Amino acid sequence: MGEPSSAYVVCPVCGHVFRATYASTYVTVGREADLCPMIPGRPSDGARLIRNAVTMCPVCSFAAGEAFDDLDLTFDExxxxxxxxxxxxxxxxxxxxxxxxxxxxxxxxxxxxxxxxSRELGDLCLRASWVCRKEKERPFESTFQLRALRHFMRSLQEDDLIGRELSVTTYLVGELNRRLGNHREALNWYVNAGRTTEGDPRVAWLDRLIDRQSKLAREQAA
Known part of the structure:
Protein backbone atom coordinates (compact mmCIF):
# COMPACT_ATOMS: atom_id res chain seq x y z
CA MET A 1 0.00 0.00 0.00
CA GLY A 2 1.31 3.46 -0.86
CA GLU A 3 2.97 5.50 1.83
CA PRO A 4 0.82 8.56 2.52
CA SER A 5 2.51 11.93 2.34
CA SER A 6 1.31 15.46 2.80
CA ALA A 7 2.12 18.98 1.76
CA TYR A 8 0.74 22.45 2.27
CA VAL A 9 -1.20 23.72 -0.71
CA VAL A 10 -2.89 27.01 -1.57
CA CYS A 11 -6.42 26.93 -2.94
CA PRO A 12 -6.36 28.70 -6.33
CA VAL A 13 -9.92 29.94 -5.80
CA CYS A 14 -10.13 31.28 -2.23
CA GLY A 15 -6.44 31.38 -1.26
CA HIS A 16 -6.85 29.18 1.81
CA VAL A 17 -3.67 27.33 2.84
CA PHE A 18 -4.14 23.78 4.11
CA ARG A 19 -2.36 20.45 4.39
CA ALA A 20 -3.35 17.92 1.73
CA THR A 21 -2.64 14.22 2.20
CA TYR A 22 -2.14 11.85 -0.69
CA ALA A 23 -0.56 8.53 -1.67
CA SER A 24 1.56 8.69 -4.77
CA THR A 25 1.34 4.94 -5.48
CA TYR A 26 -0.39 1.90 -4.05
CA VAL A 27 -0.21 -1.85 -4.49
CA THR A 28 -3.01 -3.59 -6.38
CA VAL A 29 -3.83 -7.26 -6.91
CA GLY A 30 -5.82 -6.77 -10.10
CA ARG A 31 -8.80 -4.77 -11.24
CA GLU A 32 -12.53 -5.30 -11.33
CA ALA A 33 -14.36 -5.30 -14.65
CA ASP A 34 -14.96 -1.53 -14.49
CA LEU A 35 -11.21 -1.10 -13.88
CA CYS A 36 -11.62 -0.38 -10.16
CA PRO A 37 -8.30 -1.28 -8.50
CA MET A 38 -8.35 -4.21 -6.09
CA ILE A 39 -6.28 -3.00 -3.15
CA PRO A 40 -5.15 -5.32 -0.32
CA GLY A 41 -6.59 -4.62 3.12
CA ARG A 42 -9.93 -3.26 4.21
CA PRO A 43 -12.19 -1.79 1.50
CA SER A 44 -12.31 1.50 3.40
CA ASP A 45 -8.51 1.71 3.22
CA GLY A 46 -8.70 1.23 -0.54
CA ALA A 47 -11.38 3.90 -0.76
CA ARG A 48 -9.16 6.32 1.14
CA LEU A 49 -6.28 5.77 -1.27
CA ILE A 50 -8.51 6.28 -4.31
CA ARG A 51 -9.92 9.45 -2.74
CA ASN A 52 -6.43 10.91 -2.61
CA ALA A 53 -6.56 11.28 -6.40
CA VAL A 54 -8.36 14.58 -5.83
CA THR A 55 -7.65 17.49 -3.51
CA MET A 56 -10.52 19.55 -2.10
CA CYS A 57 -10.27 22.86 -0.29
CA PRO A 58 -11.96 22.58 3.13
CA VAL A 59 -13.16 26.19 2.96
CA CYS A 60 -14.63 26.80 -0.51
CA SER A 61 -14.80 23.15 -1.72
CA PHE A 62 -12.78 23.77 -4.88
CA ALA A 63 -11.46 20.39 -5.99
CA ALA A 64 -9.28 19.04 -8.78
CA GLY A 65 -7.32 15.98 -9.78
CA GLU A 66 -4.34 18.11 -10.73
CA ALA A 67 -1.87 19.63 -8.30
CA PHE A 68 -3.16 23.00 -7.16
CA ASP A 69 0.24 24.57 -7.88
CA ASP A 70 -0.18 23.64 -11.55
CA LEU A 71 -3.47 25.50 -11.92
CA ASP A 72 -3.56 29.06 -13.21
CA LEU A 73 -7.20 30.10 -13.11
CA THR A 74 -8.43 33.31 -14.70
CA PHE A 75 -10.59 35.75 -12.77
CA ASP A 76 -13.65 34.62 -14.73
CA GLU A 77 -12.90 30.96 -13.99
CA SER A 118 -15.87 14.88 -21.05
CA ARG A 119 -13.42 11.96 -20.77
CA GLU A 120 -11.81 13.56 -17.72
CA LEU A 121 -15.17 14.36 -16.14
CA GLY A 122 -16.23 10.77 -16.69
CA ASP A 123 -13.08 9.51 -15.03
CA LEU A 124 -13.82 11.59 -11.92
CA CYS A 125 -17.32 10.12 -11.70
CA LEU A 126 -16.06 6.60 -12.32
CA ARG A 127 -13.58 6.93 -9.47
CA ALA A 128 -16.35 8.27 -7.26
CA SER A 129 -18.37 5.13 -8.02
CA TRP A 130 -15.39 2.97 -7.00
CA VAL A 131 -15.18 4.77 -3.66
CA CYS A 132 -18.92 4.35 -3.12
CA ARG A 133 -18.67 0.61 -3.78
CA LYS A 134 -15.83 0.16 -1.31
CA GLU A 135 -17.73 2.22 1.26
CA LYS A 136 -20.97 0.28 0.54
CA GLU A 137 -22.88 3.39 -0.55
CA ARG A 138 -24.85 1.59 -3.25
CA PRO A 139 -27.32 4.36 -4.24
CA PHE A 140 -24.51 6.84 -4.82
CA GLU A 141 -22.47 4.20 -6.65
CA SER A 142 -25.26 3.92 -9.23
CA THR A 143 -25.60 7.70 -9.39
CA PHE A 144 -21.94 8.18 -10.23
CA GLN A 145 -21.95 5.26 -12.67
CA LEU A 146 -24.75 6.95 -14.59
CA ARG A 147 -22.92 10.28 -14.57
CA ALA A 148 -19.72 8.60 -15.76
CA LEU A 149 -21.66 6.83 -18.51
CA ARG A 150 -23.11 10.10 -19.79
CA HIS A 151 -19.73 11.81 -19.80
CA PHE A 152 -18.08 8.89 -21.61
CA MET A 153 -20.80 8.81 -24.26
CA ARG A 154 -20.40 12.54 -24.79
CA SER A 155 -16.64 12.04 -24.98
CA LEU A 156 -17.03 9.51 -27.78
CA GLN A 157 -18.96 12.13 -29.73
CA GLU A 158 -16.84 15.19 -28.95
CA ASP A 159 -13.30 14.35 -27.82
CA ASP A 160 -11.72 12.76 -30.93
CA LEU A 161 -10.48 9.77 -28.96
CA ILE A 162 -8.01 7.41 -30.61
CA GLY A 163 -6.14 4.22 -29.78
CA ARG A 164 -6.27 2.80 -26.28
CA GLU A 165 -8.30 5.70 -24.91
CA LEU A 166 -11.00 5.12 -27.52
CA SER A 167 -11.09 1.37 -26.85
CA VAL A 168 -11.21 1.69 -23.07
CA THR A 169 -13.84 4.43 -23.13
CA THR A 170 -16.07 2.43 -25.47
CA TYR A 171 -15.67 -0.64 -23.28
CA LEU A 172 -16.54 1.35 -20.15
CA VAL A 173 -19.76 2.55 -21.77
CA GLY A 174 -20.66 -1.10 -22.20
CA GLU A 175 -19.62 -2.15 -18.71
CA LEU A 176 -21.40 0.75 -17.01
CA ASN A 177 -24.56 -0.02 -18.97
CA ARG A 178 -24.33 -3.63 -17.80
CA ARG A 179 -23.89 -2.60 -14.17
CA LEU A 180 -26.89 -0.28 -14.47
CA GLY A 181 -29.05 -3.13 -15.78
CA ASN A 182 -29.01 -2.22 -19.48
CA HIS A 183 -27.74 -5.61 -20.60
CA ARG A 184 -28.66 -5.51 -24.29
CA GLU A 185 -27.29 -2.00 -24.64
CA ALA A 186 -24.12 -3.22 -22.97
CA LEU A 187 -23.75 -6.01 -25.55
CA ASN A 188 -23.86 -3.49 -28.40
CA TRP A 189 -21.14 -1.41 -26.80
CA TYR A 190 -18.93 -4.43 -26.13
CA VAL A 191 -19.15 -5.21 -29.86
CA ASN A 192 -18.20 -1.62 -30.66
CA ALA A 193 -15.28 -1.80 -28.24
CA GLY A 194 -14.03 -5.00 -29.86
CA ARG A 195 -14.00 -3.29 -33.24
CA THR A 196 -11.74 -0.53 -31.93
CA THR A 197 -8.99 -2.86 -30.71
CA GLU A 198 -8.42 -4.43 -34.16
CA GLY A 199 -6.34 -7.23 -32.65
CA ASP A 200 -3.81 -4.80 -31.18
CA PRO A 201 -1.60 -6.96 -28.89
CA ARG A 202 -1.09 -3.98 -26.56
CA VAL A 203 -4.75 -4.21 -25.53
CA ALA A 204 -5.09 -7.99 -25.54
CA TRP A 205 -6.14 -7.71 -21.89
CA LEU A 206 -9.08 -5.58 -22.99
CA ASP A 207 -10.13 -8.11 -25.66
CA ARG A 208 -10.22 -10.79 -22.97
CA LEU A 209 -12.27 -8.53 -20.71
CA ILE A 210 -14.71 -7.73 -23.52
CA ASP A 211 -15.22 -11.45 -24.21
CA ARG A 212 -15.78 -12.26 -20.55
CA GLN A 213 -18.19 -9.41 -19.87
CA SER A 214 -20.09 -10.03 -23.12
CA LYS A 215 -20.82 -13.59 -21.97
CA LEU A 216 -22.00 -12.27 -18.61
CA ALA A 217 -24.25 -9.65 -20.24
CA ARG A 218 -25.79 -12.28 -22.53
CA GLU A 219 -26.61 -14.44 -19.51
CA GLN A 220 -28.11 -11.48 -17.68
CA ALA A 221 -30.15 -10.42 -20.72
CA ALA A 222 -31.63 -13.89 -21.21
Missing part, protein backbone atom coordinates in the same frame (compact mmCIF):
# COMPACT_ATOMS: atom_id res chain seq x y z
CA UNK A 78 -12.54 31.63 -10.27
CA UNK A 79 -15.78 33.59 -10.19
CA UNK A 80 -17.64 30.94 -12.16
CA UNK A 81 -16.33 28.16 -9.93
CA UNK A 82 -17.27 30.04 -6.76
CA UNK A 83 -20.82 30.53 -8.03
CA UNK A 84 -21.20 26.88 -9.08
CA UNK A 85 -19.94 25.65 -5.72
CA UNK A 86 -22.28 27.96 -3.79
CA UNK A 87 -25.31 26.79 -5.74
CA UNK A 88 -24.56 23.07 -5.95
CA UNK A 89 -27.27 21.08 -4.20
CA UNK A 90 -25.18 18.12 -3.08
CA UNK A 91 -22.50 20.37 -1.62
CA UNK A 92 -25.13 22.32 0.30
CA UNK A 93 -26.44 19.12 1.85
CA UNK A 94 -23.24 17.12 2.35
CA UNK A 95 -20.44 19.68 2.79
CA UNK A 96 -20.49 19.42 6.58
CA UNK A 97 -20.69 15.62 6.66
CA UNK A 98 -17.93 15.12 4.05
CA UNK A 99 -18.97 11.74 2.57
CA UNK A 100 -16.07 9.92 0.87
CA UNK A 101 -17.26 10.67 -2.67
CA UNK A 102 -17.67 14.43 -2.15
CA UNK A 103 -14.24 15.43 -3.45
CA UNK A 104 -14.89 13.75 -6.80
CA UNK A 105 -18.28 15.39 -7.07
CA UNK A 106 -16.77 18.80 -6.32
CA UNK A 107 -13.99 18.16 -8.85
CA UNK A 108 -16.61 17.35 -11.49
CA UNK A 109 -18.52 20.56 -10.69
CA UNK A 110 -15.33 22.61 -10.92
CA UNK A 111 -14.17 20.70 -13.99
CA UNK A 112 -17.28 21.69 -15.91
CA UNK A 113 -16.55 25.35 -15.24
CA UNK A 114 -12.93 24.78 -16.27
CA UNK A 115 -14.10 23.14 -19.52
CA UNK A 116 -12.39 19.82 -18.87
CA UNK A 117 -12.89 17.16 -21.52
Missing amino acids: RYGIEERLKEDGLLKVFRKGQPPWLGFHAAEVCGKERSLR
Whole structure:
Protein backbone atom coordinates (compact mmCIF):
# COMPACT_ATOMS: atom_id res chain seq x y z
CA MET A 1 0.00 0.00 0.00
CA GLY A 2 1.31 3.46 -0.86
CA GLU A 3 2.97 5.50 1.83
CA PRO A 4 0.82 8.56 2.52
CA SER A 5 2.51 11.93 2.34
CA SER A 6 1.31 15.46 2.80
CA ALA A 7 2.12 18.98 1.76
CA TYR A 8 0.74 22.45 2.27
CA VAL A 9 -1.20 23.72 -0.71
CA VAL A 10 -2.89 27.01 -1.57
CA CYS A 11 -6.42 26.93 -2.94
CA PRO A 12 -6.36 28.70 -6.33
CA VAL A 13 -9.92 29.94 -5.80
CA CYS A 14 -10.13 31.28 -2.23
CA GLY A 15 -6.44 31.38 -1.26
CA HIS A 16 -6.85 29.18 1.81
CA VAL A 17 -3.67 27.33 2.84
CA PHE A 18 -4.14 23.78 4.11
CA ARG A 19 -2.36 20.45 4.39
CA ALA A 20 -3.35 17.92 1.73
CA THR A 21 -2.64 14.22 2.20
CA TYR A 22 -2.14 11.85 -0.69
CA ALA A 23 -0.56 8.53 -1.67
CA SER A 24 1.56 8.69 -4.77
CA THR A 25 1.34 4.94 -5.48
CA TYR A 26 -0.39 1.90 -4.05
CA VAL A 27 -0.21 -1.85 -4.49
CA THR A 28 -3.01 -3.59 -6.38
CA VAL A 29 -3.83 -7.26 -6.91
CA GLY A 30 -5.82 -6.77 -10.10
CA ARG A 31 -8.80 -4.77 -11.24
CA GLU A 32 -12.53 -5.30 -11.33
CA ALA A 33 -14.36 -5.30 -14.65
CA ASP A 34 -14.96 -1.53 -14.49
CA LEU A 35 -11.21 -1.10 -13.88
CA CYS A 36 -11.62 -0.38 -10.16
CA PRO A 37 -8.30 -1.28 -8.50
CA MET A 38 -8.35 -4.21 -6.09
CA ILE A 39 -6.28 -3.00 -3.15
CA PRO A 40 -5.15 -5.32 -0.32
CA GLY A 41 -6.59 -4.62 3.12
CA ARG A 42 -9.93 -3.26 4.21
CA PRO A 43 -12.19 -1.79 1.50
CA SER A 44 -12.31 1.50 3.40
CA ASP A 45 -8.51 1.71 3.22
CA GLY A 46 -8.70 1.23 -0.54
CA ALA A 47 -11.38 3.90 -0.76
CA ARG A 48 -9.16 6.32 1.14
CA LEU A 49 -6.28 5.77 -1.27
CA ILE A 50 -8.51 6.28 -4.31
CA ARG A 51 -9.92 9.45 -2.74
CA ASN A 52 -6.43 10.91 -2.61
CA ALA A 53 -6.56 11.28 -6.40
CA VAL A 54 -8.36 14.58 -5.83
CA THR A 55 -7.65 17.49 -3.51
CA MET A 56 -10.52 19.55 -2.10
CA CYS A 57 -10.27 22.86 -0.29
CA PRO A 58 -11.96 22.58 3.13
CA VAL A 59 -13.16 26.19 2.96
CA CYS A 60 -14.63 26.80 -0.51
CA SER A 61 -14.80 23.15 -1.72
CA PHE A 62 -12.78 23.77 -4.88
CA ALA A 63 -11.46 20.39 -5.99
CA ALA A 64 -9.28 19.04 -8.78
CA GLY A 65 -7.32 15.98 -9.78
CA GLU A 66 -4.34 18.11 -10.73
CA ALA A 67 -1.87 19.63 -8.30
CA PHE A 68 -3.16 23.00 -7.16
CA ASP A 69 0.24 24.57 -7.88
CA ASP A 70 -0.18 23.64 -11.55
CA LEU A 71 -3.47 25.50 -11.92
CA ASP A 72 -3.56 29.06 -13.21
CA LEU A 73 -7.20 30.10 -13.11
CA THR A 74 -8.43 33.31 -14.70
CA PHE A 75 -10.59 35.75 -12.77
CA ASP A 76 -13.65 34.62 -14.73
CA GLU A 77 -12.90 30.96 -13.99
CA ARG A 78 -12.54 31.63 -10.27
CA TYR A 79 -15.78 33.59 -10.19
CA GLY A 80 -17.64 30.94 -12.16
CA ILE A 81 -16.33 28.16 -9.93
CA GLU A 82 -17.27 30.04 -6.76
CA GLU A 83 -20.82 30.53 -8.03
CA ARG A 84 -21.20 26.88 -9.08
CA LEU A 85 -19.94 25.65 -5.72
CA LYS A 86 -22.28 27.96 -3.79
CA GLU A 87 -25.31 26.79 -5.74
CA ASP A 88 -24.56 23.07 -5.95
CA GLY A 89 -27.27 21.08 -4.20
CA LEU A 90 -25.18 18.12 -3.08
CA LEU A 91 -22.50 20.37 -1.62
CA LYS A 92 -25.13 22.32 0.30
CA VAL A 93 -26.44 19.12 1.85
CA PHE A 94 -23.24 17.12 2.35
CA ARG A 95 -20.44 19.68 2.79
CA LYS A 96 -20.49 19.42 6.58
CA GLY A 97 -20.69 15.62 6.66
CA GLN A 98 -17.93 15.12 4.05
CA PRO A 99 -18.97 11.74 2.57
CA PRO A 100 -16.07 9.92 0.87
CA TRP A 101 -17.26 10.67 -2.67
CA LEU A 102 -17.67 14.43 -2.15
CA GLY A 103 -14.24 15.43 -3.45
CA PHE A 104 -14.89 13.75 -6.80
CA HIS A 105 -18.28 15.39 -7.07
CA ALA A 106 -16.77 18.80 -6.32
CA ALA A 107 -13.99 18.16 -8.85
CA GLU A 108 -16.61 17.35 -11.49
CA VAL A 109 -18.52 20.56 -10.69
CA CYS A 110 -15.33 22.61 -10.92
CA GLY A 111 -14.17 20.70 -13.99
CA LYS A 112 -17.28 21.69 -15.91
CA GLU A 113 -16.55 25.35 -15.24
CA ARG A 114 -12.93 24.78 -16.27
CA SER A 115 -14.10 23.14 -19.52
CA LEU A 116 -12.39 19.82 -18.87
CA ARG A 117 -12.89 17.16 -21.52
CA SER A 118 -15.87 14.88 -21.05
CA ARG A 119 -13.42 11.96 -20.77
CA GLU A 120 -11.81 13.56 -17.72
CA LEU A 121 -15.17 14.36 -16.14
CA GLY A 122 -16.23 10.77 -16.69
CA ASP A 123 -13.08 9.51 -15.03
CA LEU A 124 -13.82 11.59 -11.92
CA CYS A 125 -17.32 10.12 -11.70
CA LEU A 126 -16.06 6.60 -12.32
CA ARG A 127 -13.58 6.93 -9.47
CA ALA A 128 -16.35 8.27 -7.26
CA SER A 129 -18.37 5.13 -8.02
CA TRP A 130 -15.39 2.97 -7.00
CA VAL A 131 -15.18 4.77 -3.66
CA CYS A 132 -18.92 4.35 -3.12
CA ARG A 133 -18.67 0.61 -3.78
CA LYS A 134 -15.83 0.16 -1.31
CA GLU A 135 -17.73 2.22 1.26
CA LYS A 136 -20.97 0.28 0.54
CA GLU A 137 -22.88 3.39 -0.55
CA ARG A 138 -24.85 1.59 -3.25
CA PRO A 139 -27.32 4.36 -4.24
CA PHE A 140 -24.51 6.84 -4.82
CA GLU A 141 -22.47 4.20 -6.65
CA SER A 142 -25.26 3.92 -9.23
CA THR A 143 -25.60 7.70 -9.39
CA PHE A 144 -21.94 8.18 -10.23
CA GLN A 145 -21.95 5.26 -12.67
CA LEU A 146 -24.75 6.95 -14.59
CA ARG A 147 -22.92 10.28 -14.57
CA ALA A 148 -19.72 8.60 -15.76
CA LEU A 149 -21.66 6.83 -18.51
CA ARG A 150 -23.11 10.10 -19.79
CA HIS A 151 -19.73 11.81 -19.80
CA PHE A 152 -18.08 8.89 -21.61
CA MET A 153 -20.80 8.81 -24.26
CA ARG A 154 -20.40 12.54 -24.79
CA SER A 155 -16.64 12.04 -24.98
CA LEU A 156 -17.03 9.51 -27.78
CA GLN A 157 -18.96 12.13 -29.73
CA GLU A 158 -16.84 15.19 -28.95
CA ASP A 159 -13.30 14.35 -27.82
CA ASP A 160 -11.72 12.76 -30.93
CA LEU A 161 -10.48 9.77 -28.96
CA ILE A 162 -8.01 7.41 -30.61
CA GLY A 163 -6.14 4.22 -29.78
CA ARG A 164 -6.27 2.80 -26.28
CA GLU A 165 -8.30 5.70 -24.91
CA LEU A 166 -11.00 5.12 -27.52
CA SER A 167 -11.09 1.37 -26.85
CA VAL A 168 -11.21 1.69 -23.07
CA THR A 169 -13.84 4.43 -23.13
CA THR A 170 -16.07 2.43 -25.47
CA TYR A 171 -15.67 -0.64 -23.28
CA LEU A 172 -16.54 1.35 -20.15
CA VAL A 173 -19.76 2.55 -21.77
CA GLY A 174 -20.66 -1.10 -22.20
CA GLU A 175 -19.62 -2.15 -18.71
CA LEU A 176 -21.40 0.75 -17.01
CA ASN A 177 -24.56 -0.02 -18.97
CA ARG A 178 -24.33 -3.63 -17.80
CA ARG A 179 -23.89 -2.60 -14.17
CA LEU A 180 -26.89 -0.28 -14.47
CA GLY A 181 -29.05 -3.13 -15.78
CA ASN A 182 -29.01 -2.22 -19.48
CA HIS A 183 -27.74 -5.61 -20.60
CA ARG A 184 -28.66 -5.51 -24.29
CA GLU A 185 -27.29 -2.00 -24.64
CA ALA A 186 -24.12 -3.22 -22.97
CA LEU A 187 -23.75 -6.01 -25.55
CA ASN A 188 -23.86 -3.49 -28.40
CA TRP A 189 -21.14 -1.41 -26.80
CA TYR A 190 -18.93 -4.43 -26.13
CA VAL A 191 -19.15 -5.21 -29.86
CA ASN A 192 -18.20 -1.62 -30.66
CA ALA A 193 -15.28 -1.80 -28.24
CA GLY A 194 -14.03 -5.00 -29.86
CA ARG A 195 -14.00 -3.29 -33.24
CA THR A 196 -11.74 -0.53 -31.93
CA THR A 197 -8.99 -2.86 -30.71
CA GLU A 198 -8.42 -4.43 -34.16
CA GLY A 199 -6.34 -7.23 -32.65
CA ASP A 200 -3.81 -4.80 -31.18
CA PRO A 201 -1.60 -6.96 -28.89
CA ARG A 202 -1.09 -3.98 -26.56
CA VAL A 203 -4.75 -4.21 -25.53
CA ALA A 204 -5.09 -7.99 -25.54
CA TRP A 205 -6.14 -7.71 -21.89
CA LEU A 206 -9.08 -5.58 -22.99
CA ASP A 207 -10.13 -8.11 -25.66
CA ARG A 208 -10.22 -10.79 -22.97
CA LEU A 209 -12.27 -8.53 -20.71
CA ILE A 210 -14.71 -7.73 -23.52
CA ASP A 211 -15.22 -11.45 -24.21
CA ARG A 212 -15.78 -12.26 -20.55
CA GLN A 213 -18.19 -9.41 -19.87
CA SER A 214 -20.09 -10.03 -23.12
CA LYS A 215 -20.82 -13.59 -21.97
CA LEU A 216 -22.00 -12.27 -18.61
CA ALA A 217 -24.25 -9.65 -20.24
CA ARG A 218 -25.79 -12.28 -22.53
CA GLU A 219 -26.61 -14.44 -19.51
CA GLN A 220 -28.11 -11.48 -17.68
CA ALA A 221 -30.15 -10.42 -20.72
CA ALA A 222 -31.63 -13.89 -21.21
